[in-house]
Amino acid sequence: xxxxxxxxxxxxxxxxxxxxxxxxxxxxxxxxxxxxxxxxxxxxxxxxxxxxxxxxxxxxxxxxxxxxxxxxxxxxxxxxxxxxxxxxxxxxxxxxxxxxxxxxxxxxxxxxxxxxxxxxxxxxxxxxxxxxxxxxxxxxxxxxxxxxxxxxxxxxxxxxxxxxxxxxxxxxxxxxxxxxxxxxxxxxxxxxxxxxxxxxxxxxxxxxxxxxxxxxxxxxxxxxxxxxxxxxxxxxxxxxxxxxxxxxxxxxxxxxxxxxxxxxxxxxxxxxxxxxxx
Amino acid sequence: xxxxxxxxxxxxxxxxxxxxxxxxxxxxxxxxxxxxxxxxxxxxxxxxxxxxxxxxxxxxxxxxxxxxxxxxxxxxxxxxxxxxxxxxxxxxxxxxxxxxxxxxxxxxxxxxxxxxxxxxxxxxxxxxxxxxxxxxxxxxxxxxxxxxxxxxxxxxxxxxxxxxxxxxxxxxxxxxxxxxxxxxxxxxxxxxxxxxxxxxxxxxxxxxxxxxxxxxxxxxxxxxxxxxxxxxxxxxxxxxxxxxxxxxxxxxx
Numbered sequence: 019x020x021x022x023x024x025x026x027x028x029x030x031x032x033x034x035x036x037x038x039x040x041x042x043x044x045x046x047x048x049x050x051x052x053x054x055x056x057x058x059x060x061x062x063x064x065x066x067x068x069x070x071x072x073x074x075x076x077x078x079x080x081x082x083x084x085x086x087x088x089x090x091x092x093x094x095x096x097x098x099x100x101x102x103x104x105x106x107x108x109x110x111x112x113x114x115x116x117x118x119x120x121x122x123x124x125x126x127x128x129x130x131x132x133x134x135x136x137x138x139x140x141x142x143x144x145x146x147x148x149x150x151x152x153x154x155x156x157x158x159x160x161x162x163x164x165x166x167x168x169x170x171x172x173x174x175x176x177x178x179x180x181x182x183x184x185x186x187x188x189x190x191x192x193x194x195x196x197x198x199x200x201x202x203x204x205x206x207x208x209x210x211x212x213x214x215x216x217x218x219x220x221x222x223x224x225x226x227x228x229x230x231x232x233x234x235x236x237x238x239x240x241x242x243x244x245x246x247x248x249x250x251x252x253x254x255x256x257x258x259x260x261x262x263x264x265x266x267x268x269x270x271x272x273x274x275x276x277x278x279x280x281x282x283x284x285x286x287x288x289x290x291x292x293x294x295x296x
Numbered sequence: 297x298x299x300x301x302x303x304x305x306x307x308x309x310x311x312x313x314x315x316x317x318x319x320x321x322x323x324x325x326x327x328x329x330x331x332x333x334x335x336x337x338x339x340x341x342x343x344x345x346x347x348x349x350x351x352x353x354x355x356x357x358x359x360x361x362x363x364x365x366x367x368x369x370x371x372x373x374x375x376x377x378x379x380x381x382x383x384x385x386x387x388x389x390x391x392x393x394x395x396x397x398x399x400x401x402x403x404x405x406x407x408x409x410x411x412x413x414x415x416x417x418x419x420x421x422x423x424x425x426x427x428x429x430x431x432x433x434x435x436x437x438x439x440x441x442x443x444x445x446x447x448x449x450x451x452x453x454x455x456x457x458x459x460x461x462x463x464x465x466x467x468x469x470x471x472x473x474x475x476x477x478x479x480x481x482x483x484x485x486x487x488x489x490x491x492x493x494x495x496x497x498x499x500x501x502x503x504x505x506x507x508x509x510x511x512x513x514x515x516x517x518x519x520x521x522x523x524x525x526x527x528x529x530x531x532x533x534x535x536x537x538x539x540x541x542x543x544x545x546x547x548x549x
Contacts, residue, residue, distance in 0.1 A: 056391055073386065074386050074388070077388065078388075080390065080391060080392050081388050081389060081390055081391055082388065082389065082391035083386050083387060083388050084386075084387040084388075084389070086386065147424075147429060148424045148429050148431075148445065149423050149424025149425075149426075149429075149445065150424075188426070189423075189445065195393075208393045208394055209394075210393070211396070211398045213398045213399075214423075214445040215445065220393060232392070232393075233392070233393035233394075234391040234392060234393060235391060235392070235393040235396045236391060237396070240515075242445065242513075242515070243429070244508070244510065244512070244513035245424055245429050245430055245431045245443070245513065246429045246430060246506050246508075247429070247430045247431070247505055247506050247508075247540075248430070248431045248433070248458050248508070248524050248525075248526075248540055249430055249433060249505075249526070249536070250433050250458055250459060250460045250461055250469070250471070250524070250525045250526045250540075251460055251461035251462050251463065251469065251525065251526035251536075251537050252462075252463055252464050252535040252536060253461070253462030253463045253464050253466075253467065253468070253469075254462070254464075254530040254532065254535065255461075255462040255467070255468060255472070256461045256462055256472060256475075256526070256527060256530075256537070265337050265338075265340070265341045268333060268337050269333070269334055269337050269338075271333070272329075272330040272331075272333035272334045272337070273330070273334065274330075275326045275327075275329060275330035275333075276326070276327060276330040276331065276334075278323075278326055279322075279323040279324070279325075279326035279327040279330065280323075280327075282319050282320075282322055282323035282326070283319075283320060283323035283324070283327075
């Protein structure tokens with residue numbers, strides 16, 4: 019009876035504390051999204067407005083922001099020429115919805131026809147196996163499809179415009195990266211380092227017609243995994259001690275010695291005065 | 297003269313009294329020696345028994361193993377529509393592929409000296425065995441491997457050095473005596489640029505294979521040096537040890 023009362027009291031206490039734990043849990047979840055903004059419009063220095071506010075001025079092509087932590091929500095992005103009137107027609111505009119905990123790359127690139135376009139890519143944060151790196155290639159050039167080689171070997175047959183392809187590779191490098199567009203249009207060749215435990219994102223950018231094709235690069239770190247095992251021995255020489263063999267043998271010999279001593283000591287006692295007595 | 301009933305050989309041996317005395321002395325001597333051996337052997341075995349696991353894992357006595365905190369304040373004020381034209385500061389850098397440089401970690405370790413157990417060995421960088429999740433191990437049992445995807449020793453995070461305890465073909469390995477290390481034993485690491493750093497032992501642990509602690513491969517936080525080899529019981533059929541033996545050290549200041 020008493021025990022039942024005690025356990026009920028304990029249960030009540032735990033239930034009362036649950037809201038506290040739930041509050042802690044809610045706090046732990048990030049209410050922000052991580053956003054990297056990249057500029058891949060050739061020959062266009064930009065003013066970037068977010069929700070009507072000038073946020074970035076003099077944004078140069080082939081540059082990118084550091085990852086930004088932004089509250090979840092809807093964001094209206096407008097890109098104008100640097101110094102242009104805030105009320106003028108933007109060169110590029112779009113609305114992006116940020117969800118908590120999501121990692122996005124927002125890149126101003128080109129359509130296949132060569133017009134400005136805002137592309138949003140979601141960056142998956144799945145971990146990379148030990149010793150490896152993930153390579154992603156994204157096509158925001160005005161090319162319909164891109165083939166990619168690394169050290170001469172084809173990695174991606176076709177990265178469609180506005181889309182991406184990914185592969186997992188041995189970490190290291192430098193790899194020789196080569197990309198060609200439809201019709202053997204050379205996009206470029208560059209050395210590529212793939213750091214272990216990271217995602218390396220290569221953007222094919224620019225205009226084939228204007229000769230501004232090239233690559234931008236973004237890396238997402240701290241996605242490594244730990245190795246599972248270290249296998250450093252198959253000789254069997256370092257076994258932990260049970261009772262060592264030498265100790266066992268020594269003690270057995272000693273026990274034998276005691277036995278012999280007992281037998282010897284129990285031998286016929288001789289009366290020193292009368293040696294012939296039994 | 298009596299005939300043959302009494303052996304006359306007694307004239308040829310030592311007097312019985314002396315023989316008895318000798319036997320008794322021999323018996324006593326044997327008893328004492330045997331008793332001494334029986335008593336001291338267990339003491340000797342106990343004295344030679346390796347120490348059990350010791351020490352606190354670095355970073356668990358209150359210090360945090362996480363890296364620098366992400367700043368809380370948001371770099372952009374994204375309020376509702378406003379006509380303000382003031383530009384705020386956002387960090388922007390070149391994103392050209394040809395401008396990308398992976399972060400440098402510092403000089404790599406090339407040599408290891410542990411006087412307490414007579415280790416003087418070269419260190420080579422090792423990675424992960426292709427097609428597996430296991431750390432690559434040097435083929436030479438006298439060479440120490442450094443897990444090159446983690447940090448070098450002393451640069452923050454856990455630097456992992458691994459070595460063979462033994463091998464079927466090469467006998468005792470460079471880390472055969474790792475289990476003999478005591479707290480405060482000193483470990484010296486030399487680097488590719490000629491510099492040297494001392495570390496002191498603070499803890500030792502045994503872990504079942506494939507249950508290595510997560511902090512062993514932590515890349516940020518306080519500097520830890522972890523020496524890893526095999527230990528525990530040996531399975532003759534699979535020719536493998538049951539455990540990994542890890543000795544933890546911290547920079548000696």
